[in-house]
Amino acid sequence: MRIHPLAVDGLTALVPTTVACLLGAEAGGQGWPRLGVLAWTLVALTNLPLALRGRAPVAVLLLVHLCWLGYVTLGYWPVVNSPAAMVALYTVAATRPTRTTAVCAVLLGGVWIYAGVVSGSDTMASVVGQAIGYPLVLWRFGHLARRSAELTVRLRAEQAERARREVAEERVRIARELHDVVAHHIAVINVQAGLARFVFDSDAPTARTALTTIGTASGEALAELRRMLGLLRADGGDGAEEGVAATEPAPGLDRLEEMVERVRAGGVPVELRVRGEPRPLPSGVQLCVYRVVQEALTNVLKHAPGAAAAVELVYRAGGIRVSVTDDGRSRGGPRHEEGHGAEHSAGSGEPGRERGRGVDQDRMPKPKGHGLIGMRERAKLYGGTIAVGPRREGGFGVHLTLPTSEQAARRGDAVTE
Template sequence: MRIHPLVVDGLITAAQTTVAVLLGRESTAQGWPAPDALGWTLVALANLPTVLRNRAPVPVCVGVLAVSAAYVTLGYWPVVNSLGPMLAFYTVAALRPTRTTAVCAALLAGVWIYAGLVTEGSSMASVIAQSLAYALVLWWFGHSAHRTAELTRQLKAEQAERARREVAEERVRIARELHDVVAHHMAVINVQAGLARFVFTSDARTAREALDTIAGSSGEALAELRRMLGLLRADGVQGAADGAPAPGLDQLADMVDRVRAGGVPVDLRITGEPRPLPPGVQLCLYRVVQEALTNVLKHAPGAQAQVELAYRAGEMTVSVTDDGTDRGTGVDPARKQDRGGHGLIGMRERAKLYGGSIVVGPRSEGGFGVHLTLPTSAQSARRGDAVAE
């Protein structure tokens, strides 16, 4: 559970104030006057404001330095309020530019030297050396923290941009495959329209069947086209349309045989009553199985894999599991994707495109698994998406 930054600052301030109170109680033993009501008030003002140091670093730093100087001026032990100003200055060095940090460093060193001047018996050479050393050390640590934070922000921005590019590339690739599906429907419509026109007056039954085929193909093509356009509009990407016809479930066994030939024992099981499915749904199922088995080949050599395709009422499910002790079918988001843009991004985008859900991760009994569920009715396919990792 992540702790709120203000809570962390509060705990640090409480610890620092406790140390200041303990030092104040030791003032008499060190030969300094014990703090009275005014003294304790100044102790509180020199330490408690540091809880807001990350929200207003410069005002807090200047304020606690001014209170510390007042505390020293009234003749109290300077060491009591040394932690508050140092913590406040460190925060300035970590969050603000060098010029602002230099000014606050001069103020910190100045208060330190002023305390030495008003303290009888002080060795000014030692006081000056301490003031410069503490200021430089705090400046260095603060600067290092500032640089680390900047590098972290840059790294996150680069990772986000890289992920955005990968998603865009994957969407373009999927859109190209969907183009093949739509082109297939158009070819069917063209042939059936020619047939219907040819037999319109001589064979009404054949003409009617051709028109029914045209209606079905045009409906599926329109649905695929809408998905493709929505995909391209999401990030404003555009892509060309080329390549071989998209594969379907009728080629799933051939693909499994190729994986077996590559050295991975694969068991393919198909349950339920097979039925015709839209080409886009078949393509989505095929590609997810292909990517999962490819990852078994890459990351779990020697593992045994199982592919289970289930025809269910209103939906299709496919599971790819392996018993490997390595990474298996799990696709780590931090792992470099292959040149084709496959991986978890591709699985996620395909599931999203067809309103399905996908779960990728380690299995309790060992190995990894991929489980995809796709709705097959037009209404459920429009409901949205759900992706889990």
């Protein structure tokens, strides 16, 4: 339970007030005049205002010193109200700028020396030393408290900003994952639906096969979406379906053949080649490879159906290289790579005005570039590099290189779906 600051100040004011009452009761025994009604009134006026020190520290300090000054002038024991004056100075030092604190410290030291002079002290050297030392010590401690409070506020602001950044990054990651998951399967479904509609009356077996592929692709898309939602709800969901979804593994290299078969069913001949000695890779690296290949084949499927494509995985010492290429010989209409066109335009400085492979890009929809951005972000996330662009022999190519060292493995395992 959080205590209200005014209550804290009230409790704090009780400490010097109690000390003042105890010292005031002992004043007679110390050779000073016993406190009468006026003296006790000044003691109360000196100490009780500390309950408001948090709201008006400078005003409280001035009131405390004014009452203390009157108390000392009447010839009473100055030590009785000195704790209240020191608490008031500490409060100013902890909440106000250095210049204001310096003036208040001089005020405390001046009243302290005045009390020594009025009381006729035989140890003025000690009084002057106290008048200088106590304000400096209080000033220092108050300054440290103020700096600590400022750093705490700054730290909380940085934490809030970091939290906002993490939320924004998480939204981007989720959007990228949804794009990768949905775009591929929807492209397959779209092509197969067109095929089924075209041969529905003339070739029932082909139409049936296309519908089967549509059902498989839609089921896989739904399963991946459920897995993603399960991961997002893993902390708060307790349903059985959510629990199953959250434990399903992220797609990896073992599912590349399955994805290639799905693209082949969509009318794109794809060849999958693996070179080098296959070995276990971090789940994050596998997910990165899978998503990049998925995005590249989706572009071929959507924008160049019928073009021959090739996926090549090369296992190297300390890394893996992935290439997805196509020959650009589309039999399904004009070719337009999502993201690839953006790469090409950015290099020329005239977006949308080059003519590639005899296709007038001015008539084609402008690329949003989400696929290319997603590929680059994934490669950067795992310390890799990616190159996307037209090939000299025709078609387009996507070339991804990822490190698989221990450091990269730790990063890959830490950042997965």
